[in-house]
Amino acid sequence: MGFKNVPMSTAKPSENKESLFDSKLRAEIDKWIAKYPQEWRQSAVMAALMLVQEGNGGYLTTELMDKVAAYLDMAPIAVYEVASFYSMFELKPVGKHKVCVCTNVSCMINGSDRIVEYLEKKLDVKLGQTSKDGKYSLKEVECLGACGGAPMFQIGNKYYENLTPELIDSILDGLE
Amino acid sequence: MANEVCFRNMDQDRPWLLEQYRSRGGYEVLTGILKEKRSPESIINEVKASGLRGRGGAGFPTGLKWSFISRNTPGQKYVVCNSDEGEPGTFKDRDVLRYNPHQLIEGMVIAGYAIGATCGYNYIRGEFWEPYERFEAALEEARAAGFLGKDLFGSGFDFELHSHLGAGAYICGEETALLESIEGKKGQPRYKPPFPAHFGLYGKPTIINNTESLASIPVILEKGGEWFKALGVENSGGSKLFSISGNIKNPGVFEIPLGTPFSELLEMAGGMKDGSRIKAVIPGGSSAPVIPGEQMMELTMDYDAIAKAGSMLGSGAVIVLDESNCMVKVLERMSYFYYEESCGQCTPCREGTGWLYRVINRIETGRGRPEDLALLDDMTTKIAGRTICALGDAAAMPVQGMLRHFREEFEYHIAHKRCLVG
Numbered sequence A: 001m002g003f004k005n006v007p008m009s010t011a012k013p014s015e016n017k018e019s020l021f022d023s024k025l026r027a028e029i030d031k032w033i034a035k036y037p038q039e040w041r042q043s044a045v046m047a048a049l050m051l052v053q054e055g056n057g058g059y060l061t062t063e064l065m066d067k068v069a070a071y072l073d074m075a076p077i078a079v080y081e082v083a084s085f086y087s088m089f090e091l092k093p094v095g096k097h098k099v100c101v102c103t104n105v106s107c108m109i110n111g112s113d114r115i116v117e118y119l120e121k122k123l124d125v126k127l128g129q130t131s132k133d134g135k136y137s138l139k140e141v142e143c144l145g146a147c148g149g150a151p152m153f154q155i156g157n158k159y160y161e162n163l164t165p166e167l168i169d170s171i172l173d174g175l176e
Numbered sequence B: 001m002a003n004e005v006c007f008r009n010m011d012q013d014r015p016w017l018l019e020q021y022r023s024r025g026g027y028e029v030l031t032g033i034l035k036e037k038r039s040p041e042s043i044i045n046e047v048k049a050s051g052l053r054g055r056g057g058a059g060f061p062t063g064l065k066w067s068f069i070s071r072n073t074p075g076q077k078y079v080v081c082n083s084d085e086g087e088p089g090t091f092k093d094r095d096v097l098r099y100n101p102h103q104l105i106e107g108m109v110i111a112g113y114a115i116g117a118t119c120g121y122n123y124i125r126g127e128f129w130e131p132y133e134r135f136e137a138a139l140e141e142a143r144a145a146g147f148l149g150k151d152l153f154g155s156g157f158d159f160e161l162h163s164h165l166g167a168g169a170y171i172c173g174e175e176t177a178l179l180e181s182i183e184g185k186k187g188q189p190r191y192k193p194p195f196p197a198h199f200g201l202y203g204k205p206t207i208i209n210n211t212e213s214l215a216s217i218p219v220i221l222e223k224g225g226e227w228f229k230a231l232g233v234e235n236s237g238g239s240k241l242f243s244i245s246g247n248i249k250n251p252g253v254f255e256i257p258l259g260t261p262f263s264e265l266l267e268m269a270g271g272m273k274d275g276s277r278i279k280a281v282i283p284g285g286s287s288a289p290v291i292p293g294e295q296m297m298e299l300t301m302d303y304d305a306i307a308k309a310g311s312m313l314g315s316g317a318v319i320v321l322d323e324s325n326c327m328v329k330v331l332e333r334m335s336y337f338y339y340e341e342s343c344g345q346c347t348p349c350r351e352g353t354g355w356l357y358r359v360i361n362r363i364e365t366g367r368g369r370p371e372d373l374a375l376l377d378d379m380t381t382k383i384a385g386r387t388i389c390a391l392g393d394a395a396a397m398p399v400q401g402m403l404r405h406f407r408e409e410f411e412y413h414i415a416h417k418r419c420l421v422g
Ligand SMILES: Cc1cc2nc3c(=O)[nH]c(=O)nc-3n(C[C@H](O)[C@H](O)[C@H](O)COP(=O)(O)O)c2cc1C
Pocket: B053, B054, B055, B056, B057, B058, B059, B060, B062, B082, B083, B084, B085, B086, B087, B170, B171, B172, B173, B174, B175, B176, B208, B209, B210, B211, B213, B214, B389, B390, B391, B394
């Protein structure tokens, strides 16, 4: 058949993996590695990048991606490809709170334009940007699979649905 | 007749707990199979008899898909669940994960037994943190109670199940992109053939099914394929989860028998909001061509009825639009989505989705040209059917549907540089 499927691993596994991350982070990444066949350490790349990103204030640097590559015996380019493909990875600094507003159809016809406008004014930041004090980033996202609660946004791991200006005030005022 | 399958436990107070699931006979189908050493063929035949069609969008018969695996080839095989749920308008699998995770786990273990796989993955979209945590907690409970692990109930059958978290990419809902993603790569769809049944995850035979499809399995085997089939109508066996949203009073997820009139579903969802009038319905997620409201009010919710009306049931995501909506704006937003989410491998899709968006955007912003509608017609035929995966078709179909039913709104926009509505 001529189809092959092998990990895009480096010729030589990197040594001193312990020096790459602290023991807590290594334990977390190792939990993911253990889910996959032994030769497929790279299956843990998305989880590892997510953990590393969280530990770095919400974004990835080349240095961090290189470390993930070394830890998983991957070529650095393969890690950059993954980090730039998926929308939840950030390659530039972001605000402390990333407000991800869905503007897809169900949210749009339920007033997501007004939600975006309200947020832009309240946070003094444009869609796709980070506020001057570094506290908020405002990001437009595609359907988050919560259209029954339109309009909605996500901050951190949490969904907030059926948004109104009053509700937005109380949510944002509750954030540190 | 509602809430018989995936939502059968929705009246419980914390239905996601093992103890509550078991109080309704949960995991008894699985333990029965293991104790009797039921033959895998008879399980697959029961699923075939149920008429269950894949709930992820394509509607492929589940039992038939399982029978493509040659059980006796040595080596690892996999069961993969698709909880990527990214089709705009769809939000049902989130509720299966949040409220009925054990039924999904039981369904996946049974699927593993039926095809001879000892390992499974559930690919959950990265944004679904709460559903992921629920599913993880259920996995722990199931493991502790002996429903996952080695030599289950002394049967000699092993099954381990893990979740894999996505990181934001609609295309990873496409089954082969999803497999690439689990393998730690960009989510770019593979050429088919070979199909996953022969060359799937890590190159091994794999079945991949939607969350709702797999969660339906325990009930089908408990009550019988014929029972399930009889819930629905010809060619559309069973009941199905419908995510209904838009300009309606009580949006949400409803389990109803296939073949239920759309008007009843709309009523369950509280009807139109603020006395507004129905203009159009997108019956199966944003990739499904739009159907005008009056026509939709006469249709039933099953695969054949919606196909006959020129659209598709898809994932059962029903978006209801009222008369205040400008169809040019709605289509512009949908086209932007496909442009944004194209993985970029095939030229017709990568370039075509951008063209579609830019042309619709110029019509929406009052810069449309008289020849633009013919241009759009032409472009859709040059994208659909000429790409590696179905995202190309998914981008073309909504454009074709809108131009078929609401062409005059587009013409008005081009001629008058403003909306026909509002
Ligand atoms: C662009 C694209 C996106 C898709 N997204 C999903 C999805 O989010 N969830 C899903 O179950 N199937 C999705 N599918 C369909 C899958 O490729 C596949 O048909 C399905 O998971 C098979 O399971 P089923 O037979 O149980 O439906 C998508 C297909 C395409 C082409």
